[in-house]
Amino acid sequence: MSPSEPEHRAPEGAYCAQHPQRAAAYTCPRCGNYNCELCWHAGSERCDACLRRDPTGAAPPMPWETSEGGALRRYFATLATALHPNTSAPAFARDDLRNAFRFFLLSALPCAALSGIIPNTKTLLFGGSLQLIVQGHPTATQIALDVLIAMLMQTGAFLLDMLAMGLPYTTLVRAYAPERRAVAVRVLFYRSWLVPAATLLFFTLMWCLPTPPGNAPATEASPVVSFLLAIQFVMNLVLLISMRSGARLAAGVTPALSYVIVIVAFIVRFMVQLFVETAARGLLPKS
Ligand SMILES: [Zn+2]
Ligand SMILES: [Zn+2]
Structure with a gap:
């Protein structure tokens, strides 16, 4: 990796302040120390020691927490910070849980509620090409x-899913970084909408896409469905990366531990999902 910012490059022959045996690649603009590749955070443009000392100084606050601009602009700017999970992560070191919780209520919860309409309603069938077919003769009240x-x-399924992942994540981050209690919860409040x-x-695009010829139902193997599933996978991956960089850059846990923490959280999440699916299959009448 070559230094992205030429002015942060360490002079020829300099050694890392933390690792005297390693050649330095960067000079920290904050403390002036020389740093090897391991000690340098390119996204935040400072050394590991400076980032640990003052993580909030390494990233602008979440737009949602500032008073600049209208609420709608701050809302969408905050959603957009998910696109750069590493450079925005130090902002999670702030203590503001109230605004983070408000953001969660306005982002993840409505998304979760809306995402249930297409797959879960029984009186309405959402076919391809924006077809909407009423099943049987329900009244408007019954449909509503x-x-x-x-x-x-x-929404209930989403909250259970987030709890399954969020409990091990917050517990572990707090265990290794007890002085930064709000970090893990803030990461989840700001990123779980993903x-x-x-x-x-996924369901909206499936509904909008034209019905395949012959009116055959889309199968999991069709290229379009595979593509949509890939998008879904990537968005879950962005959440995983955000949780990792939150633990590393805002809470200050070591690189190896930050990976272990998110992997444990995702394993617990998928085990709970598997358990719930198996239990639901057992309870539902066979079709
Ligand atoms: Zn520094
Ligand atoms: Zn070093």
């Missing part, structure tokens, strides 16, 4: 109730 239940079911948004995008 059905849609509401579909939304609530999905999961229901991915589901919502």
Whole structure:
């Protein structure tokens, strides 16, 4: 990796301040120390020691937490910070849980509720090419109730999913970085919308896409479905990267531990998902 910013390059023959045996590649603009590749955070443009000392100084606050501009602009700017999970991560070191929780209520929860409509409603069938077919002869009230239940079911499933992943994640981050108690919860409040948004995008695009010729139902093997599943996978991956960089850059846990923490959290999440799916299959009447 070559130094991205020429002015941060260490002079020829300099050695790392932390690792005297390693050649230095960068000079920290904060403390002036020389750093090897391991000790330098390119996204934050400072050394590991400076980032640990003052993580919040290494990234602008979440746009949602500032008073600049209208609420809508700050909302979408905060959603967009998910696109650069590493450079925005130090902002999670702040203590503001109240604003983070508000953001969660306005991002993840509505996405989760909406993402349940297409797969869970029984009175409405969402076919391809934006088809909307009413099943049977339900009244408007019955349809509204059905849609509401579909939304609530999905919201409940989402909260369970986040709890399964969030509990091990917050517990572990707090265990290794007890002085930064808010980090893990803030990461989840600001980034968990990625999961229901991915589901919502998947079902909405499936609904919008033209019905394949012969009216055959789309199968998991079709290239379009594979592509949509890949998008869903990438959005979940962005959440994983955000959780990793939050633990590393905002809470200051070691690089190896930050990977272990998110891997444990995702394993617990998928085990709970598997358990819930198996239990649901056992409870539902066979079709
Ligand atoms: Zn420094
Ligand atoms: Zn070093």
